[in-house]
Amino acid sequence: MNDHTVPAVLFLNEPVKTDLYKSLEKKYGMFNFRFAKKEKTPSEQQRDFLNYIEQNFYPSTEYKLEALYLGYSGFHPMGDGLTEELIIKYQQLQFLKVITLCSRGIDKVCVDYLQEKYNTVIKNYDDNESYVANDVADCAMYHVLEGFRKFSYQQGKLRDILHSEITRGYLRGDQENELKFCFGHELQLLTEQKNEIIINEQQNDLNQSLEYLEIKNETTEQPVDVIQYMYTNSPMNKKALIMGYGKIGQRVALKLKYGLSMDVSYTTRSGERDEVEDSLRDIKYYPWGNWNDDLSQFDAIVLCLPLSQQTKHLINDDFLKKCSRDQNDNLNHLTLVNLGRGMLIDWENIPEYLVKDRIRHIGLDVFYNEPALTKECDNLNEMNSSITPHIGSSTFEVFNRSSEFCLNLIKDTLG
Structure with a gap:
């Protein structure tokens, strides 16, 4: 040499x-x-x-x-x-x-x-000081809070209207000329604008028949099974389940419990944790694999799991239906947040209606075919979802x- x-x-x-x-x-x-x-x-x-x-x-x-x-x-x-x-x-x-x-x-x-x-x-990077875990948990708390309060959806409408009282009324579904008081806790079902393309025939000055495209705008209320109105709710005393309990999962537990005053449980493939810091001792353990109707007790589920053969497509059609509180598969109470890996959720085989019409909120910081957003965003909208571009730990520190x-x-x- x-x-x-x-x-x-x-x-x-x-x-x-x-x-x-x-x-x-x-x-x-x-x-x-x-x-x-x-x-x-x-x-x-x-x-x-x-x-x-x-x-x-x-x-x-x-x-x-x-x-x-x-x-x-x-x-x-x-x-x-x-x-x-x-x-x-x-x-x-x-x-x-x-x-x-x-x-x-x-x-x-x-x-x-x-x-x-x-x-x-x-x-x-060895995150001994838990900066990554802390900052990812901040992202989790944002998505969970969005699920209950819908701040971003309301902010978007306020930026368009530039009048707080009229915005609250608009979100409730009031007509433009209605002036009755609106407290701000009711959200009307999302409306969609559809562009309908129509081919028409028209005679020009030379009496020649011409085809032209007319784009007709029509705003229609979409039939949604969730509820006639969605209410903004307080996360206080609501139940949350954290799936995965490493550094990130534990930090999420602390933030939801002490930051949002939620009733927090955790589940992990390795079983109940015996050694945890004192502030986590009263976080309850929910048995891993116990995916039955008992899941319906949770108002928020946060995924902090790695991807493996055991966790890939863990959140599927059957899992979500077990989270429902009635026979119609309504998930109007449930906020689902994924901070782990995009393939934890089986987007391909979850029925469209569960995501589009019946779930309260989905918060995502990871995606199935990352970095592209494909399957998961087909049926999500500003009202029933919040998305961030995999920036849970993206801080200067x-x-x-x-x-x-x-x-x-x-x-x-x-x-």
């Missing part, structure tokens, strides 16, 4: 340029590679990456690639990611001492092979802390 090689760090995402970064910059070769955002297939992205490492690292140059900073996106653009086959084929990848990710999950990296063959250190964690790991590993 060349004795004059220089250890190098390759960044696939931009780190925070702190003093720690600057100290690494003085000691190691610092390289940056960015996957193309658009118009590249996974195989093309892979080819770009491999070309880059071939051209920039030992034995082609003096810089020996010893550390990979994957940030948040990691090798996702490459499809299969950093596979064993690629490492065997490309010598430049065989000197890796450390791979680190800012996110809470490691995938698209052949962890076992790298650790066993090369003793590579592979770690993601988490970004900075995760970056500093990864830079420290590189420093400690490379020496």
Whole structure:
């Protein structure tokens, strides 16, 4: 091996340029590679990456690639990611001492092979101070509160009307000229504007028959089975079930209990937790797998589960019907929030009417075919849903802390 090689760090995402970064910059070769955002297939992205490492690292140059900073996106653009086959084929990848990710999950990296063959250190952000859990729980509390109070839906109408009293009346369904007092707790069923395209014939000045398109706007009230009016409700003393009870689930429990004054229970595949902090001791355990009519007691269900064979499509047609309080499958009391993984919900096989007409609210921060929004949004609207673009932990504090964690790991590993 060349004795004059220089250890190098390759960044696939931009780190925070702190003093720690600057100290690494003085000691190691610092390289940056960015996957193309658009118009590249996974195989093309892979080819770009491999070309880059071939051209920039030992034995082609003096810089020996010893550390990979994957940030948040990691090798996702490459499809299969950093596979064993690629490492065997490309010598430049065989000197890796450390791979680190800012996110809470490691995938698209052949962890076992790298650790066993090369003793590579592979770690993601260790959320010891629970910043990620806390901020994701904030997102959960937002969606749960939206389910009860519908603040965003009302805000949207107020921005259009710019008059608070008229807005409350409009949301209740009052006519424009009605001036009776409206308290603001009643929400009329959502109205939809349909564009009907009609082909008409018209004679022009030359007596020639012309076809033209007439777009006729018609606003109609959609028949909804939920209730004639939806009321804004207080979450106080309502029952919530948290599915998944790791750091995030526990933080959600605290926020719902002490922030929204809810009656909180939890369920987890590993069973009842014996060791929890004092503030969580009175959070009740609900037996995992007990998916019967007892689910109907809960006004809110929050998913904080990882994706596995046991949890994929856990929330399906049968599960939701077990949550109903009457024979008509009405879920007009239920707020369902997903912070875990999009595939926890079997969108393909849940009947349209359950989502469109009979559930009170669905809050989503994760999606089935992420990053695209497809199946889950077909039957959701501003009144019965709230969606956020997977930003549960997307705060300045988490970004900075995760970056500093990864830079420290590189420093400690490379020496």
